[in-house]
Amino acid sequence: MTSTQAVRFAAVGLDHAHIFGQIAGLVGAGAEFAGMATDDPSTAIAQRVRERYPEVPVAASPDELINQDGIDLIVTAAVPDRRGPIAVAALRAGKDVVADKPGCVTVDQLEEIEKAVSQSGRFWSVTFSERFEVPSVIKAGELVRAGKIGTVVQTLGIGPHRVGDRAHLAGGDGRPDWFYDKNRYGGILTDIASHQIDQFLWFTGARTAEVVTSTVGNFANPDEPGLQDFGEILLRSDNAQGYIRVDWYTPAGLPTWGDGRLTILGTDGYIELRKYVDIAGRDGGDHLFLVNQEGTQYIDCAQVKTTYYTDLVRDVRERTTSAAPQEHTFETMRLALTAQQQATVRGAAR
Structure with a gap:
């Protein structure tokens, strides 16, 4: 990726209102909102995201966007127990991942994410918005x-x-x-x-x-x-x-x-x-x-x-973890679990 290319992201999982801050932060940092999908499109939050970004394509399923070429980053505020599996699938598909907190809900999920990060060379960031x-x-x-x-x-x-x-x-x-x-x-x-x-x-x-x-x-x-x-x-x-x-x-x-x-x-x-x-x-x-x-x-x-979202966009381009060191994110979730x-x-x- 060159420094002039826009980082393209998709929002996969629109179940918590934290998704609004995540999307706005990435767009404000210069990333391109390339698509959205969610398990339950009927939720009020999913409807509001579509209303706020009517120009953004809506995919039939999260898997469609996770496996789509040309998307660099997956952001998710799915129901918490879905965030781990979404992250693992996206990492294995060669995408970086930004998950609302908690990034996962079990130790097994965390171990799967750590393995997927290691194997893929991509990063997993959890948005500790506080x-x-x-x-x-x-x-x-x-x-x-x-x-x-x-x-x-x-x-x-x-x-x-x-x-x-x-x-x-x-x-x-x-x-x-x-x-x-x-x-x-x-x-x-x-x-x-x-x-x-x-x-x-x-x-x-x-x-x-x-x-x-x-x-x-x-x-x-x-x-x-x-x-x-x-x-x-x-x-x-x-x-x-x-x-x-x-x-x-x-x-x-x-x-x-x-x-x-x-x-x-x-x-x-x-x-x-x-x-x-x-x-x-x-x-x-x-x-x-x-x-x-x-x-x-x-x-x-x-x-x-x-600076979190600006740092994330730079991290995607430069293959760094300046927004949050990867081991710090792992340790935070390990202690919480x-x-x-x-x-x-x-x-x-x-």
């Missing part, structure tokens, strides 16, 4: 690497969500059946907490870590025991510790889907991110607070540029 698409997290990384808080020794990440969030439901439809089936969405730690695991590894510079303990529960939705509405993980690496809490308890009174926060503790200070809302405080999102030996500082990060598998189960969860 880092890649959040300007305040990008800014925090710059500050950490500039030594503003010393050596990072702990991250504390929380990822609250709301079951009835309209932005993720495409026109106000209720959550689909797979949302309540643990075998299909992978469990709350595989699904949501993979974001916070990614951030722990990235901010601490750890290549690997151990799951010290993990818990999942269902405390507010006993009529839906397949939904895990609470989860927590304690991580430990050679140089740092991490605590993660995720849940589906965001109240209706909050003006956004979740009060996602991240605290990064260093030996000379700390950073707190209020990613999506500053309750009873400043408008908008991407609020960063820096505290170190020099004092306290507030930084509005709304205009900070994110391990935490899920080992978790103590409480409440009505099963």
